Amino acid sequence: MRMGVLGTGMVGRTIASKLVALGHEVTMGSRTADNEAARAWAAEAGAGASHGTFADAAQGVELVFNCTAGSGSLEALRAAGAENLAGKTLIDVANPLDFSHGMPPSLLVSGTDSLGEQIQREFQDAKVVKALNTMNCEVMVDPARVPGEHDVFISGNDHGAKAQVRELLESFGWPAGSVIDLGDITTARGSEGHLLLWLRLWGVLGTGDFNIKVVS
Protein backbone atom coordinates (compact mmCIF):
# COMPACT_ATOMS: atom_id res chain seq x y z
CA MET A 1 0.00 0.00 0.00
CA ARG A 2 1.15 3.58 -0.59
CA MET A 3 1.48 5.44 2.69
CA GLY A 4 2.70 8.81 3.90
CA VAL A 5 4.54 9.45 7.13
CA LEU A 6 4.54 13.05 8.33
CA GLY A 7 7.54 13.81 10.51
CA THR A 8 11.23 13.03 10.28
CA GLY A 9 11.98 12.48 13.98
CA MET A 10 12.66 9.18 15.67
CA VAL A 11 8.98 8.17 15.68
CA GLY A 12 8.50 8.96 12.00
CA ARG A 13 11.68 7.22 10.91
CA THR A 14 10.97 4.13 13.02
CA ILE A 15 7.42 3.74 11.72
CA ALA A 16 8.39 4.54 8.13
CA SER A 17 11.17 1.94 8.20
CA LYS A 18 8.80 -0.69 9.57
CA LEU A 19 6.28 0.08 6.83
CA VAL A 20 8.96 -0.24 4.14
CA ALA A 21 10.13 -3.52 5.69
CA LEU A 22 6.54 -4.76 5.44
CA GLY A 23 6.55 -3.99 1.72
CA HIS A 24 4.68 -0.70 1.66
CA GLU A 25 5.67 2.28 -0.48
CA VAL A 26 6.35 5.10 1.93
CA THR A 27 6.86 8.82 1.41
CA MET A 28 8.28 10.66 4.40
CA GLY A 29 7.08 14.25 4.53
CA SER A 30 8.57 17.30 6.15
CA ARG A 31 8.22 21.07 6.01
CA THR A 32 10.70 21.38 3.16
CA ALA A 33 11.37 19.16 0.17
CA ASP A 34 15.08 18.85 0.99
CA ASN A 35 14.97 17.86 4.66
CA GLU A 36 18.27 16.18 5.50
CA ALA A 37 16.84 13.58 7.89
CA ALA A 38 14.17 12.57 5.37
CA ARG A 39 16.71 12.36 2.55
CA ALA A 40 19.06 10.21 4.66
CA TRP A 41 16.18 7.98 5.74
CA ALA A 42 14.98 7.43 2.16
CA ALA A 43 18.51 6.64 0.97
CA GLU A 44 19.01 4.11 3.72
CA ALA A 45 15.54 2.54 3.65
CA GLY A 46 15.98 1.71 -0.03
CA ALA A 47 13.32 0.49 -2.46
CA GLY A 48 9.84 1.75 -1.66
CA ALA A 49 11.11 4.75 0.32
CA SER A 50 10.89 8.34 -0.86
CA HIS A 51 10.67 11.77 0.71
CA GLY A 52 9.18 15.17 0.02
CA THR A 53 7.02 17.88 1.51
CA PHE A 54 4.11 17.19 3.85
CA ALA A 55 1.85 17.57 0.81
CA ASP A 56 3.98 15.14 -1.21
CA ALA A 57 3.57 12.58 1.59
CA ALA A 58 -0.20 12.98 1.71
CA GLN A 59 -0.94 13.11 -2.02
CA GLY A 60 -1.74 9.88 -3.81
CA VAL A 61 -1.34 7.68 -0.75
CA GLU A 62 -4.01 5.59 0.90
CA LEU A 63 -3.09 6.14 4.52
CA VAL A 64 -1.22 8.84 6.43
CA PHE A 65 0.66 8.64 9.75
CA ASN A 66 1.00 11.83 11.80
CA CYS A 67 4.36 11.46 13.55
CA THR A 68 5.09 15.15 13.92
CA ALA A 69 5.62 16.79 17.31
CA GLY A 70 2.20 17.34 18.86
CA SER A 71 2.77 21.07 19.25
CA GLY A 72 3.24 21.36 15.47
CA SER A 73 0.84 18.71 14.22
CA LEU A 74 -2.02 20.97 13.16
CA GLU A 75 0.34 23.20 11.20
CA ALA A 76 1.98 20.18 9.56
CA LEU A 77 -1.41 18.77 8.61
CA ARG A 78 -2.45 22.13 7.13
CA ALA A 79 0.70 22.00 5.01
CA ALA A 80 -0.18 18.44 4.00
CA GLY A 81 -3.51 19.84 2.82
CA ALA A 82 -7.05 19.03 3.91
CA GLU A 83 -7.86 18.00 0.33
CA ASN A 84 -5.03 15.44 0.41
CA LEU A 85 -6.24 13.98 3.72
CA ALA A 86 -9.93 13.82 2.80
CA GLY A 87 -11.38 10.32 2.85
CA LYS A 88 -8.14 8.82 4.15
CA THR A 89 -7.26 7.06 7.37
CA LEU A 90 -5.04 9.41 9.36
CA ILE A 91 -3.25 7.60 12.17
CA ASP A 92 -2.37 10.13 14.84
CA VAL A 93 0.59 8.90 16.86
CA ALA A 94 1.48 12.33 18.30
CA ASN A 95 1.01 13.57 21.84
CA PRO A 96 0.38 17.25 22.66
CA LEU A 97 3.53 17.52 24.78
CA ASP A 98 4.29 20.88 26.35
CA PHE A 99 7.97 21.34 27.16
CA SER A 100 7.59 24.99 28.20
CA HIS A 101 7.26 24.12 31.90
CA GLY A 102 10.40 21.96 32.01
CA MET A 103 10.88 18.21 32.17
CA PRO A 104 9.07 15.94 32.14
CA PRO A 105 6.67 17.67 29.73
CA SER A 106 3.03 18.35 30.53
CA LEU A 107 0.18 18.38 28.00
CA LEU A 108 -0.98 21.31 25.85
CA VAL A 109 -4.55 20.02 26.06
CA SER A 110 -5.91 17.55 28.56
CA GLY A 111 -9.14 16.20 29.94
CA THR A 112 -11.68 18.33 28.08
CA ASP A 113 -9.99 18.04 24.69
CA SER A 114 -7.21 16.14 22.97
CA LEU A 115 -4.92 16.52 20.01
CA GLY A 116 -6.78 13.70 18.29
CA GLU A 117 -10.03 15.65 18.56
CA GLN A 118 -8.42 18.91 17.45
CA ILE A 119 -7.18 17.17 14.32
CA GLN A 120 -10.54 15.52 13.62
CA ARG A 121 -12.38 18.84 14.12
CA GLU A 122 -10.15 20.71 11.69
CA PHE A 123 -9.83 17.90 9.11
CA GLN A 124 -13.41 16.70 9.13
CA ASP A 125 -13.07 14.60 5.99
CA ALA A 126 -10.09 12.64 7.29
CA LYS A 127 -10.72 9.48 9.28
CA VAL A 128 -8.59 10.15 12.32
CA VAL A 129 -7.54 7.16 14.43
CA LYS A 130 -5.48 7.83 17.53
CA ALA A 131 -3.13 4.90 18.08
CA LEU A 132 0.28 3.86 19.37
CA ASN A 133 0.76 7.10 21.35
CA THR A 134 1.16 5.32 24.69
CA MET A 135 4.59 3.80 24.16
CA ASN A 136 8.09 4.26 22.82
CA CYS A 137 8.42 4.06 19.03
CA GLU A 138 10.58 0.91 19.13
CA VAL A 139 7.78 -0.84 21.01
CA MET A 140 5.16 0.49 18.56
CA VAL A 141 6.67 -1.44 15.66
CA ASP A 142 8.07 -4.39 17.62
CA PRO A 143 5.84 -5.20 20.58
CA ALA A 144 7.87 -8.36 21.29
CA ARG A 145 10.61 -6.06 22.70
CA VAL A 146 8.46 -6.07 25.81
CA PRO A 147 7.95 -9.63 27.07
CA GLY A 148 4.51 -11.05 27.73
CA GLU A 149 1.14 -9.54 26.99
CA HIS A 150 0.56 -5.79 26.80
CA ASP A 151 -1.88 -3.52 25.04
CA VAL A 152 -2.31 -0.79 22.46
CA PHE A 153 -5.28 1.60 22.38
CA ILE A 154 -7.21 2.98 19.41
CA SER A 155 -9.75 5.82 19.30
CA GLY A 156 -11.68 7.06 16.30
CA ASN A 157 -15.09 7.80 14.81
CA ASP A 158 -14.82 5.65 11.68
CA HIS A 159 -15.21 1.91 12.12
CA GLY A 160 -13.69 1.08 8.75
CA ALA A 161 -10.62 3.15 9.51
CA LYS A 162 -10.25 1.50 12.91
CA ALA A 163 -10.49 -1.94 11.27
CA GLN A 164 -7.73 -0.88 8.87
CA VAL A 165 -5.57 0.27 11.78
CA ARG A 166 -6.16 -3.00 13.64
CA GLU A 167 -4.94 -4.88 10.60
CA LEU A 168 -1.87 -2.68 10.34
CA LEU A 169 -1.13 -3.12 14.05
CA GLU A 170 -1.36 -6.88 13.65
CA SER A 171 1.17 -6.65 10.81
CA PHE A 172 3.44 -4.78 13.28
CA GLY A 173 3.23 -7.81 15.58
CA TRP A 174 0.37 -6.83 17.90
CA PRO A 175 -1.85 -9.84 18.72
CA ALA A 176 -5.50 -9.12 17.87
CA GLY A 177 -6.47 -9.40 21.53
CA SER A 178 -4.05 -6.67 22.54
CA VAL A 179 -5.75 -3.93 20.53
CA ILE A 180 -8.26 -2.14 22.79
CA ASP A 181 -10.81 0.07 21.04
CA LEU A 182 -11.56 2.86 23.53
CA GLY A 183 -14.37 4.31 21.41
CA ASP A 184 -14.79 7.50 19.42
CA ILE A 185 -12.10 10.14 18.98
CA THR A 186 -12.99 11.85 22.29
CA THR A 187 -11.45 8.84 24.02
CA ALA A 188 -8.06 10.06 22.80
CA ARG A 189 -8.23 12.14 26.00
CA GLY A 190 -7.65 8.87 27.81
CA SER A 191 -4.61 7.63 25.94
CA GLU A 192 -3.07 11.12 25.80
CA GLY A 193 -3.69 11.60 29.54
CA HIS A 194 -1.98 8.30 30.26
CA LEU A 195 1.20 9.85 28.86
CA LEU A 196 1.57 11.65 32.18
CA LEU A 197 1.95 8.28 33.90
CA TRP A 198 4.09 6.88 31.08
CA LEU A 199 6.58 9.74 31.51
CA ARG A 200 6.93 8.98 35.24
CA LEU A 201 7.28 5.24 34.66
CA TRP A 202 9.99 5.99 32.09
CA GLY A 203 11.79 7.96 34.79
CA VAL A 204 11.53 5.09 37.28
CA LEU A 205 12.30 2.23 34.90
CA GLY A 206 15.13 3.98 33.03
CA THR A 207 14.10 2.37 29.74
CA GLY A 208 11.45 2.90 27.11
CA ASP A 209 11.00 -0.83 26.70
CA PHE A 210 7.87 -1.11 28.76
CA ASN A 211 4.14 -0.93 28.30
CA ILE A 212 0.96 -1.59 30.24
CA LYS A 213 -1.42 -4.54 30.18
CA VAL A 214 -5.02 -4.01 31.16
CA VAL A 215 -5.91 -6.82 33.56
CA SER A 216 -9.54 -7.73 34.27
Add this chain to the structure above:
Amino acid sequence: MRMGVLGTGMVGRTIASKLVALGHEVTMGSRTADNEAARAWAAEAGAGASHGTFADAAQGVELVFNCTAGSGSLEALRAAGAENLAGKTLIDVANPLDFSHGMPPSLLVSGTDSLGEQIQREFQDAKVVKALNTMNCEVMVDPARVPGEHDVFISGNDHGAKAQVRELLESFGWPAGSVIDLGDITTARGSEGHLLLWLRLWGVLGTGDFNIKVVS
Protein backbone atom coordinates in the same frame (compact mmCIF):
# COMPACT_ATOMS: atom_id res chain seq x y z
CA MET B 1 -3.10 1.49 64.91
CA ARG B 2 -5.42 4.46 65.28
CA MET B 3 -6.37 5.88 61.91
CA GLY B 4 -8.67 8.52 60.51
CA VAL B 5 -10.60 8.27 57.27
CA LEU B 6 -11.86 11.55 55.85
CA GLY B 7 -14.91 11.07 53.66
CA THR B 8 -18.11 9.06 53.97
CA GLY B 9 -18.56 8.06 50.33
CA MET B 10 -18.01 4.62 48.86
CA VAL B 11 -14.22 4.99 48.86
CA GLY B 12 -14.09 6.12 52.48
CA ARG B 13 -16.47 3.43 53.71
CA THR B 14 -14.69 0.67 51.80
CA ILE B 15 -11.24 1.64 53.07
CA ALA B 16 -12.47 2.27 56.62
CA SER B 17 -14.15 -1.14 56.74
CA LYS B 18 -11.00 -2.84 55.52
CA LEU B 19 -8.94 -1.07 58.17
CA VAL B 20 -11.35 -2.14 60.92
CA ALA B 21 -11.28 -5.72 59.59
CA LEU B 22 -7.48 -5.58 59.87
CA GLY B 23 -7.80 -4.66 63.55
CA HIS B 24 -7.22 -0.90 63.37
CA GLU B 25 -9.21 1.66 65.33
CA VAL B 26 -10.81 3.91 62.75
CA THR B 27 -12.63 7.21 63.05
CA MET B 28 -14.56 8.26 59.97
CA GLY B 29 -14.70 12.01 59.59
CA SER B 30 -17.17 14.23 57.81
CA ARG B 31 -18.18 17.91 57.72
CA THR B 32 -20.61 17.47 60.55
CA ALA B 33 -20.51 15.35 63.70
CA ASP B 34 -23.86 13.71 62.95
CA ASN B 35 -23.37 12.58 59.34
CA GLU B 36 -25.84 9.80 58.66
CA ALA B 37 -23.56 7.73 56.41
CA ALA B 38 -20.73 7.89 58.96
CA ARG B 39 -23.07 6.97 61.81
CA ALA B 40 -24.48 4.00 59.88
CA TRP B 41 -20.99 2.87 58.89
CA ALA B 42 -19.70 3.02 62.48
CA ALA B 43 -22.73 1.10 63.77
CA GLU B 44 -22.28 -1.62 61.17
CA ALA B 45 -18.48 -1.84 61.30
CA GLY B 46 -18.64 -2.54 65.03
CA ALA B 47 -15.76 -2.59 67.50
CA GLY B 48 -12.95 -0.22 66.59
CA ALA B 49 -15.17 1.99 64.44
CA SER B 50 -16.24 5.49 65.39
CA HIS B 51 -17.24 8.67 63.60
CA GLY B 52 -17.04 12.41 64.08
CA THR B 53 -15.98 15.60 62.39
CA PHE B 54 -12.99 15.85 60.06
CA ALA B 55 -11.03 17.21 63.05
CA ASP B 56 -12.19 14.30 65.24
CA ALA B 57 -10.87 11.87 62.61
CA ALA B 58 -7.47 13.58 62.41
CA GLN B 59 -6.87 14.19 66.12
CA GLY B 60 -5.01 11.57 68.10
CA VAL B 61 -4.59 9.19 65.17
CA GLU B 62 -1.32 8.07 63.63
CA LEU B 63 -2.33 8.03 60.00
CA VAL B 64 -5.01 9.76 57.93
CA PHE B 65 -6.67 8.73 54.66
CA ASN B 66 -8.09 11.45 52.42
CA CYS B 67 -11.08 9.81 50.75
CA THR B 68 -13.07 12.98 50.15
CA ALA B 69 -14.10 14.12 46.67
CA GLY B 70 -11.09 15.74 45.06
CA SER B 71 -12.93 19.00 44.44
CA GLY B 72 -13.52 19.34 48.19
CA SER B 73 -10.35 17.78 49.57
CA LEU B 74 -8.47 20.97 50.48
CA GLU B 75 -11.51 22.32 52.31
CA ALA B 76 -11.99 19.04 54.16
CA LEU B 77 -8.33 18.98 55.18
CA ARG B 78 -8.56 22.57 56.41
CA ALA B 79 -11.48 21.48 58.57
CA ALA B 80 -9.42 18.53 59.81
CA GLY B 81 -6.81 21.08 60.86
CA ALA B 82 -3.20 21.50 59.75
CA GLU B 83 -2.12 21.05 63.38
CA ASN B 84 -3.86 17.66 63.51
CA LEU B 85 -2.17 16.53 60.29
CA ALA B 86 1.34 17.72 61.16
CA GLY B 87 3.92 14.96 61.29
CA LYS B 88 1.44 12.33 60.14
CA THR B 89 1.29 10.19 57.05
CA LEU B 90 -1.60 11.48 54.94
CA ILE B 91 -2.61 8.98 52.26
CA ASP B 92 -4.30 10.86 49.46
CA VAL B 93 -6.61 8.55 47.56
CA ALA B 94 -8.63 11.35 45.92
CA ASN B 95 -8.60 12.46 42.29
CA PRO B 96 -9.30 16.06 41.24
CA LEU B 97 -12.31 15.08 39.15
CA ASP B 98 -14.20 17.85 37.38
CA PHE B 99 -17.79 16.92 36.58
CA SER B 100 -18.72 20.40 35.31
CA HIS B 101 -18.06 19.46 31.67
CA GLY B 102 -20.23 16.34 31.74
CA MET B 103 -19.37 12.66 31.82
CA PRO B 104 -16.85 11.20 31.95
CA PRO B 105 -15.24 13.80 34.22
CA SER B 106 -12.07 15.68 33.34
CA LEU B 107 -9.45 16.86 35.84
CA LEU B 108 -9.44 20.15 37.79
CA VAL B 109 -5.63 20.18 37.61
CA SER B 110 -3.45 18.21 35.25
CA GLY B 111 0.06 17.99 33.93
CA THR B 112 1.66 20.99 35.62
CA ASP B 113 0.16 20.34 39.05
CA SER B 114 -1.80 17.70 40.91
CA LEU B 115 -4.11 17.41 43.87
CA GLY B 116 -1.39 15.55 45.75
CA GLU B 117 0.97 18.51 45.33
CA GLN B 118 -1.71 21.04 46.25
CA ILE B 119 -2.29 19.17 49.49
CA GLN B 120 1.42 18.87 50.25
CA ARG B 121 1.99 22.58 49.53
CA GLU B 122 -0.80 23.67 51.86
CA PHE B 123 -0.15 21.11 54.60
CA GLN B 124 3.63 21.25 54.62
CA ASP B 125 4.04 19.37 57.88
CA ALA B 126 1.96 16.41 56.74
CA LYS B 127 3.68 13.55 54.95
CA VAL B 128 1.49 13.22 51.89
CA VAL B 129 1.59 9.94 49.99
CA LYS B 130 -0.55 9.65 46.88
CA ALA B 131 -1.71 6.06 46.54
CA LEU B 132 -4.52 3.80 45.35
CA ASN B 133 -6.10 6.53 43.19
CA THR B 134 -5.80 4.52 39.96
CA MET B 135 -8.47 1.93 40.63
CA ASN B 136 -11.92 1.21 41.97
CA CYS B 137 -12.21 1.13 45.77
CA GLU B 138 -13.11 -2.56 45.89
CA VAL B 139 -9.85 -3.34 44.10
CA MET B 140 -7.89 -1.02 46.42
CA VAL B 141 -8.65 -3.17 49.45
CA ASP B 142 -8.91 -6.55 47.70
CA PRO B 143 -6.49 -6.69 44.77
CA ALA B 144 -7.27 -10.41 44.28
CA ARG B 145 -10.63 -9.32 42.77
CA VAL B 146 -8.59 -8.74 39.62
CA PRO B 147 -6.84 -11.97 38.58
CA GLY B 148 -3.11 -12.11 37.97
CA GLU B 149 -0.49 -9.46 38.58
CA HIS B 150 -1.29 -5.75 38.54
CA ASP B 151 0.17 -2.67 40.12
CA VAL B 152 -0.42 0.20 42.53
CA PHE B 153 1.52 3.48 42.43
CA ILE B 154 2.80 5.63 45.28
CA SER B 155 4.18 9.19 45.19
CA GLY B 156 5.53 11.22 48.08
CA ASN B 157 8.44 13.20 49.49
CA ASP B 158 8.91 11.29 52.75
CA HIS B 159 10.60 7.90 52.52
CA GLY B 160 9.44 6.80 55.96
CA ALA B 161 5.84 7.60 55.12
CA LYS B 162 6.10 5.72 51.84
CA ALA B 163 7.52 2.70 53.68
CA GLN B 164 4.55 2.86 56.05
CA VAL B 165 2.14 2.99 53.10
CA ARG B 166 3.89 0.05 51.43
CA GLU B 167 3.37 -1.97 54.59
CA LEU B 168 -0.27 -0.99 54.75
CA LEU B 169 -0.78 -1.88 51.08
CA GLU B 170 0.76 -5.29 51.71
CA SER B 171 -1.72 -5.79 54.55
CA PHE B 172 -4.48 -5.01 52.00
CA GLY B 173 -3.18 -7.90 49.89
CA TRP B 174 -0.84 -6.12 47.47
CA PRO B 175 2.30 -8.19 46.82
CA ALA B 176 5.46 -6.16 47.59
CA GLY B 177 6.51 -6.32 43.95
CA SER B 178 3.29 -4.71 42.79
CA VAL B 179 3.89 -1.41 44.61
CA ILE B 180 5.62 1.02 42.22
CA ASP B 181 7.22 4.08 43.79
CA LEU B 182 6.97 6.79 41.13
CA GLY B 183 9.07 9.27 43.13
CA ASP B 184 8.30 12.52 44.91
CA ILE B 185 4.86 14.07 45.21
CA THR B 186 5.10 15.77 41.79
CA THR B 187 4.75 12.30 40.27
CA ALA B 188 1.14 12.32 41.44
CA ARG B 189 0.60 14.13 38.13
CA GLY B 190 1.23 10.75 36.54
CA SER B 191 -1.20 8.64 38.51
CA GLU B 192 -3.87 11.37 38.45
CA GLY B 193 -3.41 11.80 34.68
CA HIS B 194 -3.85 8.07 34.19
CA LEU B 195 -7.39 8.48 35.52
CA LEU B 196 -8.34 9.85 32.11
CA LEU B 197 -7.48 6.45 30.61
CA TRP B 198 -9.01 4.56 33.54
CA LEU B 199 -12.34 6.32 32.95
CA ARG B 200 -12.36 5.27 29.28
CA LEU B 201 -11.38 1.68 30.09
CA TRP B 202 -14.20 1.60 32.63
CA GLY B 203 -16.56 2.63 29.83
CA VAL B 204 -15.27 -0.11 27.54
CA LEU B 205 -15.02 -2.92 30.10
CA GLY B 206 -18.29 -2.17 31.88
CA THR B 207 -16.81 -3.11 35.25
CA GLY B 208 -14.53 -1.52 37.81
CA ASP B 209 -12.81 -4.83 38.45
CA PHE B 210 -9.74 -4.10 36.38
CA ASN B 211 -6.32 -2.58 36.78
CA ILE B 212 -3.10 -2.19 34.86
CA LYS B 213 0.15 -4.10 35.05
CA VAL B 214 3.36 -2.40 34.01
CA VAL B 215 5.22 -4.84 31.78
CA SER B 216 8.93 -4.44 31.09
